Amino acid sequence: MSANADLQMRRVAAVPRGVSNATPAFAARAENAEIWDAEGRRYVDFAAGIAVLNVGHRHPKVIEAAKRQLDAFTHTAFQVMAYEPYIALAERLNALAPFSAPAQTIFFTTGGEAVENAVKIARRVTGRSAVIAFTGAFHGRSLMATALTGKTAPYKTGYGPLPAEVFHLPFPGAASGVSVAESLRALEFLFMADVEPARVAAIIIEPVQGEGGFHVAPTELLVALRAICDRHGILLIADEVQTGFARTGKLFAIEHSGVEPDILAVAKALGGGFPLSGVIARRDILDAIDPGGLGGTYGGSPVSCAAALAVLDIIEEEKLCARASAVGEKLSARIASFSGRNDLLPVSAPRGLGAMVAFDIFSARGEDTPDGAMAKTVTNRAFERGLVLLTCGTFGNTLRILVPLTASDEIVDEGLDLLEAALTVEEASA
Numbered sequence: 001m002s003a004n005a006d007l008q009m010r011r012v013a014a015v016p017r018g019v020s021n022a023t024p025a026f027a028a029r030a031e032n033a034e035i036w037d038a039e040g041r042r043y044v045d046f047a048a049g050i051a052v053l054n055v056g057h058r059h060p061k062v063i064e065a066a067k068r069q070l071d072a073f074t075h076t077a078f079q080v081m082a083y084e085p086y087i088a089l090a091e092r093l094n095a096l097a098p099f100s101a102p103a104q105t106i107f108f109t110t111g112g113e114a115v116e117n118a119v120k121i122a123r124r125v126t127g128r129s130a131v132i133a134f135t136g137a138f139h140g141r142s143l144m145a146t147a148l149t150g151k152t153a154p155y156k157t158g159y160g161p162l163p164a165e166v167f168h169l170p171f172p173g174a175a176s177g178v179s180v181a182e183s184l185r186a187l188e189f190l191f192m193a194d195v196e197p198a199r200v201a202a203i204i205i206e207p208v209q210g211e212g213g214f215h216v217a218p219t220e221l222l223v224a225l226r227a228i229c230d231r232h233g234i235l236l237i238a239d240e241v242q243t244g245f246a247r248t249g250k251l252f253a254i255e256h257s258g259v260e261p262d263i264l265a266v267a268k269a270l271g272g273g274f275p276l277s278g279v280i281a282r283r284d285i286l287d288a289i290d291p292g293g294l295g296g297t298y299g300g301s302p303v304s305c306a307a308a309l310a311v312l313d314i315i316e317e318e319k320l321c322a323r324a325s326a327v328g329e330k331l332s333a334r335i336a337s338f339s340g341r342n343d344l345l346p347v348s349a350p351r352g353l354g355a356m357v358a359f360d361i362f363s364a365r366g367e368d369t370p371d372g373a374m375a376k377t378v379t380n381r382a383f384e385r386g387l388v389l390l391t392c393g394t395f396g397n398t399l400r401i402l403v404p405l406t407a408s409d410e411i412v413d414e415g416l417d418l419l420e421a422a423l424t425v426e427e428a429s430a
């Protein structure tokens with residue numbers, strides 16, 4: 001039996017099917033934008049561990065920083081005996097985050113945890129309970145994050161009761177067919193029918209929906225939400241877990257809009273492959289929380305903080321914000337060339353922001369019926385050819401590209417060639 005097949009058998013027996021796998025092979029090693037499996041097969045990585053490896057697998061500076069920390073100590077628990085890498089990283093993020101007033105940062109481990117804590121902070125500060133999120137949003141798998149997520153199956157169905165006082169607005173855009181004005185009107189109705197503004201602690205939004213299908217939040221929406229939050233004393237939380245750290249061409253995606261959030265939830269790319277998340281907010285907000293109200297045993301692991309400091313250096317030194325824009329243009333230009341071709345499956349135009357680029361697979365040319373099954377077939381065919389590629393979107397018919405920003409033009413082109421091959425009609429329907 002092959003190494004991958006053997007591992008697959010053990011995996012099926014030992015690990016629940018509730019955690020799904022996008023690919024049938026098992027990783028053995030990885031470098032920048034390439035992964036090798038248990039049988040030595042090489043793959044171009046267009047997933048980056050779900051938007052984690054913006055600086056690539058095992059960036060030498062990340063590894064060096066982590067190794068240095070491993071040789072010093074691996075864990076004390078920040079609450080037991082604090083350490084410099086945590087403080088240094090907080091200082092760096094406080095200076096970089098898009099706040100006009102002094103900011104502070106607290107660290108956790110996962111994106112879901114950052115979201116949970118952003119909500120806890122908003123509730124404690126405002127003394128209010130309700131939170132408003134958007135349809136199609138994804139905020140994590142813990143119970144409050146699940147409640148905030150705007151998609152029932154597979155995330156919410158059967159896991160209730162979920163925390164109360166969570167409401168959803170339609171996310172505007174071409175995909176939902178909802179205009180910004182209609183979305184804001186829905187908010188007015190929500191305020192009239194279900195929850196008065198004085199009971200709302202926060203509105204949470206992804207500046208670009210990630211799992212929901214790479215839909216960019218219109219600037220007009222973000223500006224209007226900012227004004228509504230200001231009018232009613234509601235806090236605006238930007239969930240930058242997937243969009244953060246240069247992916248969209250700016251360090252934080254919300255910066256494209258010029259809108260200043262009250263609270264930022266960050267994770268994924270911050271740790272460069274080590275588990276790390278954080279909440280960055282204005283100091284006057286965070287000051288409202290008494291000692292002991294926030295934290296966690298592993299939050300802000302020293303190894304992860306050391307790695308994250310290297311990540312921020314790399315983003316600066318290698319000008320990864322500019323690189324994300326260039327990679328995004330390359331991806332979009334190539335994907336745009338797919339849509340008019342009869343030898344390829346029917347696809348939409350590319351969309352996204354910076355190097356966060358996606359497109360949809362449709363069931364027939366000239367129609368926009370989503371074809372999630374075909375999108376899965378395409379990712380399987382791409383994988384057989386040597387490309388790790390993920391789907392997303394409400395109907396699972398969106399192909400999303402999250403290539404490391406450190407990938408060379410040659411690797412990006414190679415990945416696009418593999419993607420194009422997987423999209424050919426004969427290939428995909430074989």
Ligand code: PMP
Nearest residue numbers: 110111112138139140210241242
């Ligand atoms: N928020 C967003 C926008 C995400 O994309 C994700 C993960 N895909 C999360 C929160 C949850 O992060 P984690 O899986 O690290 O808990």
